[in-house]
Amino acid sequence: MIEATWIAFAFVMGLVARGIGLPPLVGYLAAGFALAGLGDYIGVGPRDSVALEHIAHLGVLLLLFTVGLKLKIGNLLRREVIGGGLLHFAISSLIFLPAIMLILDLPWQQGLLLAIALSFSSTVLAAKVLEGKRELRAFHGRVAIGVLIIQDLIALVVMSLASGKVPSAWALLLFGLPLLRPLLFRLLDVSGHEELMVLLGLLLALVVGGYGFEQLGLSSELGALAFGAMLAKHKRATELSNSLWSIKEVFLVGFFLQIGIGGLPDLHAMLFALSMAVLLPLKGALFFFLFLLFRLRARSAFLAGVSLTNYSEFGLIVASVVLPQWIIPLAITVALSFVISAPLNRIAHPLYERLARRLIPLERDIRHPDEQPVSLGDAQILVMGMGRTGRAAYDHLQEKGFLTVGLDSDPVVIEQSNKVGRRVLFADGEDQMFWQHLQMPSIQAVILALNDEEAKVISTQKLRERGFTGLIVSHALYEDIARRIQEAGADRTYLTMSEAGTGLAEHVARGLQERG
Known part of the structure; x- marks a missing residue:
């Protein structure tokens, strides 16, 4: 019965969101908050939200696996990706820290961890938006996804250091993963074009990549991404990605529902989320100017920056490990950033057309090699x-x-x-x-x-x-x-x-x- 309730709420609110010109995922977030508010009346309890959390996690793993299928490692080894990702992380953390300390009465260590959680951008939202616009492999899309992966790796390091946990010694075996690529290619070749290929994708994303990396003390998200990237050069990588599309989309509805169903906010949480929303344009502007610094043209810098102008579900994961008392305020902050970012991404191209005359003079004289x-x-x-x-x-x-x-x-x-x-x-x-x-x-x-x-x-x-x-x-x-x-x-x-x-x-x- 509870699954029927989830589906009904998600469909109705998604339809309403589409009807007013917003992406359906904004409706899914609203459905989650509605379920949280009406839980006592419709029989939705904490135990049910735990089940939804598992569904949401599967959706994230499948999304990262399909992102990996379209990823080339060489795209990460770029100055604008590594430099832009690291510099943005450092500068935005320093920008958010005084704002948080001004608004909240927190020890500086907690304030720093909260600032770090807010410095990340959403891999799920950006990848979904770019995929929907068929821009994952466009130049600005590759830059944005590369920066997100750098941020996710930073988040994994932060969680490991803050929680005191260290990877298992067996994690060193992962350096031998490239040796498995011929075997993975062979498995994909013999899996055919129907349900066996889908099962292979699920096996690699959820079991070998997700569960396997967890057993080694590493992030399951990183595992799903890694195994997708190992298959990226296979001629049937796109076919595998397309075959997983509908399953991934259904599970990702669970992800957006789960953010909202985590609990209704109080006044302090809402004020915190609104304050962080005011700072959101600074985050996008910082990405824009950093990309210009690394020789991107104004258009590529603007489109990549808009894709990254949001707060991250990884911030919630970091908070769940080191700042559990901040889960609900951060969930509201992330949800509000999605409400702002999703329609902003929808109009990113025409918005740039209107701003181009002002932005183009900000470019450096030197062009990026990919944009000659x-x-x-x-x-x-x-x-x-x-x-x-x-x-x-x-x-x-x-x-x-x-x-x-x-x-x-x-x-x-x-x-x-x-x-x-x-x-x-x-x-x-x-x-x-x-x-x-x-x-x-x-x-x-x-x-x-x-x-x-x-x-x-x-x-x-x-x-x-x-x-x-x-x-x-x-x-x-x-x-x-x-x-x-x-x-x-x-x-x-x-x-x-x-x-x-x-x-x-x-x-x-x-x-x-x-x-x-």
Whole structure:
């Protein structure tokens, strides 16, 4: 019965949140607080919240495992990731400490631990938002996820030092984990494409990674992330991630419910949360200026900073170990930051467009190597988006003798395409500075094969604004999206499913003619 109550509350509040323009996860948080307030009337008690805590933990592990599947360790070994993560941790802790000491009458040791807990950003929220916008592998997405992983590692160190616990001596065996990669690759190869592959993902994320790391005195979250990262280079890593998607999403609803169901706040907790919410813009601004320091352009620094402008569930985990009396105030603070951050991330791109004139002059003269201007040389046709549709279009045009070039924001896709002889460059179609600096002297036609519909509209607008008069062709799943792309300036927009059906019919007709 209690599970039915959770599902009903989560669905109704999620639907309400979506209806007023907020992400459903904000509704799930509200559902958790509603369950906490109505617990005595609907039969929800502490024992039930313990069960929900286990479900929430599984959701976090699966999320981190799927993040690991899309992660390359090389992305962590970057100055902007390590330097930005460490400097932000140190500076934000020092900023929060005097504010906390001013508001609260605490010993400085407790104040410092509370400041450290608030210095982290939410891995769950940022990863979910970036994944929802298909930006996990975009440059700013990789920077944000890298910083979050650095923060999570810092949190693990803080918990170990503050709790007095040390990892087991057997934890040294983890240095040999890379030796298991061939075995893991082989297991994924033989697991097929159905339920056995899903079970393999659950086994690695929850049992081997999660439970196994716990037995060694380490974080189960770190274990799930590590085993996902070990499979990141496998050709079926994306398929495995997609197969776990629905399970992960359902369990993550439990995570957001659990934050709210932990208990209703008193006045002091609410005042503390509101005070910390006032400081939240400082956290995002600090990320922005640190990223600029490490040569990121204003757009990448802004988008990565917005993704990190929130407080972290890891702060709750730290508090549960060293500051248990602060769990509820911190839970309210984290929840309020989610309410602020989720809609802010939703409008991050148009918000940057409005602020670009003020932010761009703050850039350093030196560009980050990953954000150099793109030249398309003597290519005649540009294919934007090198997924299945883009690759098929590219290969067909190459066979016809056209000089073709591809653009994509996914480094893995670019690397795989270049290995088989396609010329594919890194670019983000929603980046206005990219369009201003793009050199395309010989391009006669552009094919928009991007996954994101908004990116197709923006790309079309930017192409026409810069004076491109050549052919722009796109595909879309729905008629209203096709109409928007054409209104933005595209010459032709094809409905994907209709074209697929027409293509099949043509093959049948040709086959019958050949038989006849």
